[in-house]
Amino acid sequence: MFAYYLQLGLRSLRKNPLLTLLMVLAIGCGVAASMTTYSVFRATSNNPIPDKSSQLFVPQIDNWGPESTQHNKGEPPNAMSYTDAINLMRDKRAKRQTALYPAQMSIVPTDPSMLPFRETSYAWYTDAFAMFDIPMLYGHPWTANEDESHAAVVVIGKELNEKMFNGVNSVGKNINLNGRDYRIVGVADRWNPEPVFYDVTNTNGFDDPIEVFMPFTRAVELQTATNGNNNCSHDPGKGWDSWIRSECVWLGFWAELPTKSEADAYRSYLNGYAAEQQRSGRFRWAPNNRLRNVTEWLEYQKVVPQEAKVSLMVSLGFLLICLVNTVGLLLAKFMRRSSEIGVRRALGAPRKEIYLQFLIEAAAVGLAGGVVGLLLTGLGVMGVSLVFEPDVAKLAKLDLSLVLLTMLVAVLTTVLAAFYPTWRAAQVQPAWQLKSN
Amino acid sequence: MLKMTHLSKVYRTEVVETYALRDFNINVNEGEFVAVTGPSGSGKTTFLTIAGLLETFTGGQYHLDGVEVSNLNDNERSRIRNEKIGFIFQAFNLIPDLNVFDNVEVPLRYRGMKTAERKERIMNALERVGLASRAKHYPAELSGGQQQRVAIARALAGSPRLLLADEPTGNLDTQMARGVMELLEEIHREGATIVMVTHDPELAARAQRNVHIIDGQVVDLAEDPRFHHAVTSARAGSPA
DSSP states (O other), rough: OHHHHHHHHEEEEEEEEHHHHHHHHHHHHHHHHHHHHHHHHHHSSSSSSSSTTTTTTEEEESSSOHHHHHGTTTTOOEEEEHHHHHHHHHHHSSEEEEEEEEEEEEESSTTTTTTTTEEEEEEEHHHHHHHHHHHHEOOOOOOOHHTTTOOSSEEEEEEHHHHTTSSSOOOOOOEEEEEEEEEEEEEHHHHHHOGGGHHHHHHHHHOOOEEEEEEEEHHHHHHHOSSSSOSSSSSSOSHHHHHHHSSOEEEEEEEOOOOHHHHHHHHHHHHHHHHHHOOOOOOOSSSOOOEEEEEHHHTTTOOOOOOHHHHHHHHHHHHHHHHHHHHHHHHHHTTTHHHHHHHHHHHHHOHHHHHHHHHHHHHHHHHHHHHHHHHHHHHHHHHGGGGHHHHHTOOOOOOHHHHHHHHHHHHHHHHHHHHHHHHHHHHHHHHHHHHHO | EEEEEEEEEEEOOOSSSEEEEEEEEEEOOOOOEEEEEEOOOSSSSHHHHHHHSSOOEEEEEEEEEEEEOOOOOHHHHHEEEHHHHEEEEOOOOOOSSSSHHHHHHHHHTTTTTOOOHHHHOOOOHHHHHOOOGTOOGGGGSSSSSHHHHHHHHHHHOOOOSEEESSSTTTTOOOHHHHHHHHHHHHHHHHHHHEEEEOOOHHHHSSSSSEEETTTTTTEOOSSSSHHHHHHHHHTTTTOO
């Protein structure tokens, strides 16, 4: 009967093209608005590392004290000082851990015809590759010994490898960064988590993929300045050494703690560490630490832009209005066919068959609305930059999952909207209808 | 085949109760051709809609083909309508968006019949009413008489045990009405049970038996002298 009802539905839609067009446009516009804003919301609220989001933690240590943190409801600074980061790295209380920062790197090509250029570069410890599940195309990350020895090694990204070495395996070759040669030990495959959870404070959650990874120890030894934020509660004084010994916060820190007990133990460790700093006179306040996993950290950092939430809510409201209109149009369409319903009931159609017939017809409307919605969503995704920041807007994509979701939402919401009109249609009393004829 | 005993149908509003049928008794045997007559508002159509399970009744009993129908649910009533009853309406009640073939097919679809059997039954029914060549036409392209023949074909296609006709010639001119009536008589001669509601004494006279209704009750035809005379005259072949 499905094919029969679909055929009847399509015939009925063709019979009233204007009414059909109104319904299809209402659904198409409502779905497109929702899907366009959802595409942004989905990208910004995405779990960037679902398998490990509950195992990776950002420790925060209050090295500024209540006077400086009171404007932020007593929350510790979002980044870490060099002193604390190095102490935590030295203590190695997590399964894996890394301090990290975006480093200023200029790449000097060997080809004299090419000008030096900048790429997104990060300095971190080798543990980061395993912690963040970074896929390797060629070679492997540097070793812990190379971290210790401040080795002049790097891992480069796929795009840089294509740019510099035409995509061939460049492991073992050298690359010149800031005027110094580094040996390439690995080429990472494209890795661009959305949001950029590993460095929310410097990227607001969205940035280009990293193309140069270098040992933290090497970057610090060469006094490579951070390309990110540097916040100080007091004047750090002049020179590199003063700065890294200061309470300025400029480093990210991640710890991998696979189990709850390990996370609890790490919390205790942080409190113990802060208490020790208090005893030593560095901190003049009680321990005030935080330990947030990826999800908690992204939420705390408000990575999902407020306008993404608001626009999604507004567009869902718009979809609701479109559906209410569709309910009215479907009701008019179905009740106009009361005599047909009466005849069908008289000829042996039980109510459930009337339900089926009209819900399938509604699904056909929804399907057509979905196609229109897809076209409009495509346009909407292209125009997202009019509303959102470019970094956020570029995340909106009309991929296969959004295509399927658009069609599914269009059909399901239309069928849902058709329940009341269909119920009314099924209540048509054949005797009254036939008598009135 | 059809037996109603002390059946009543009451329409209730907040202020008044209206008896459409009251202590209504009728027994139609298999193979009979019964005309149900009566003045307007007497309850003829209400009887027919209850007989066709299109409407429920308030009291009494109704046996259709041996089944007491008062407690059946919507599915069961629909199945009986589909399998045992064929309807012929005054206004034809064809679905305008469907062509003749598809209109005749409607009841067979709900029976879950295979395509080949459906097609065979539809074409047989259309041939029987002389409209096989019009299978692809839409109702609006046919005359009133042809539309009623399509409605008869639709009723016959499912081989029902009982044909219920409500003023089947009411919307037709004399010539078309005669053709439809002859077709019904032919169907009856082939063994069908037909209950026809009419207020036309000439049509009533062509049935085997008359059941006359006044104020929702079956009465002796003699209680309506004018109609009785008209029917008797029609049977005798002279004008009333």
